[in-house]
Amino acid sequence: MASRGRPRTFDPDAALRQALDLFWERGYEGTSLADLAQAMGIASASIYACFGSKEDLFRKVMALYGATEGEPPRRALREEPSTRAAVQAMLRATADRITGPDTPHYCMLVLAAPTGAVENHAVREFLADGRRGQYAAIRDRLVRGVADGDLTATPDGLDALARYYATVVQGLSIQARDGATRTDLETVITCAMAAWDTLTSTPSRAAG
Amino acid sequence: MASRGRPRTFDPDAALRQALDLFWERGYEGTSLADLAQAMGIASASIYACFGSKEDLFRKVMALYGATEGEPPRRALREEPSTRAAVQAMLRATADRITGPDTPHYCMLVLAAPTGAVENHAVREFLADGRRGQYAAIRDRLVRGVADGDLTATPDGLDALARYYATVVQGLSIQARDGATRTDLETVITCAMAAWDTLTSTPSRAAG
């Protein structure tokens, strides 16, 4: 268990955080190993030894990203008592994250690698799986709402509603990327929540 | 005016169409000049001579893309008599284009280059301008609706509504990219249009 051999001279967690910042700024294909090595303060060979390939590093980066940036929207979905409030709070948490002062204005899951060279197909599919997970998380919350007696919907209506809010979440990333402010996104969220009241049997509350 | 010198042995329009197909499949940075030369059936030097740099070629490709793929949604916005029908028809035309059987399932304006290397900043900004144009086109249509007495909204409400539907349009690209079918997108559009009736003073019609 104890560390045999020469101990590592850098903190892998800190280095991973540096890698996250760079991948976030430039996307997957826009970030080179040389750029990463410089930002992480180690040689590219050390990256390879500690994290594996560029793709392996990116997957570890996305795990960190999901555990940090992805948590607030997930928590909102999980902890808000009413289903309507949960969806609204998730949208707001997303808007908060993608308009922060110290980070790029978009969600990595959505825009870090939507298109690219054929050899990076696996990376794109990896992110697509994550996005399908977003949809599934929303849908699960709606299912719970039905179980709670909080929401009335057919299975088809449930799928539609979940996909609709997933679409909005993902569209927000493009908006933020193009310069929309947190206030701009709030107006979008207000519009998106207006559909809720029409589409569900939930009483319209001005809950925040 | 007449062509002096050796005549061109390829059709620039056809070559541009080939370039469009490849850029559409792989995005801007994912497509190399060598790939383009092969697909266009000419040497890379001929690309340079006829179209300029890779970036120049991409701008010409996007002009073609906008004139062809972009036209149906634009026409829907322009020609539908009621504002509500115009917005809905635009969403449907978009959904049609990004789920076609013979083309990649996304909108190039949205996903061909959302992130990337620093040296391609100009390309990203070029596409961002196009997306801001989408928003402006929607907003202009809403303004016309107010002038037509077809829609009642404050200036702020108008901005919000326009940004909201721009967000949905852009979110649809991610959905299609992740495998959503035309039917799936239709359910999203139905949800998105449900907000219309709540947010405007337009009578709710089941117009198609």
Place this chain on the structure above:
DNA sequence: GTGTTTGTTGGTCGATCGCCAAACAATAGC
């Protein structure tokens, strides 16, 4: 025909890509 203009071919440019082998350095076990 000759000269001019333009397009194409084939090749080269320096830079960069992701990746890795060999040499070196620093620890633990003995």
Place this chain on the structure above:
DNA sequence: GCTATTGTTTGGCGATCGACCAACAAACAC
């Protein structure tokens, strides 16, 4: 001390990137 193990550095791998000539080919004007 010595050996084994592990991590880091150096240096460069072969391939590819976008860009761009120089040389050749095919049309024009004359």
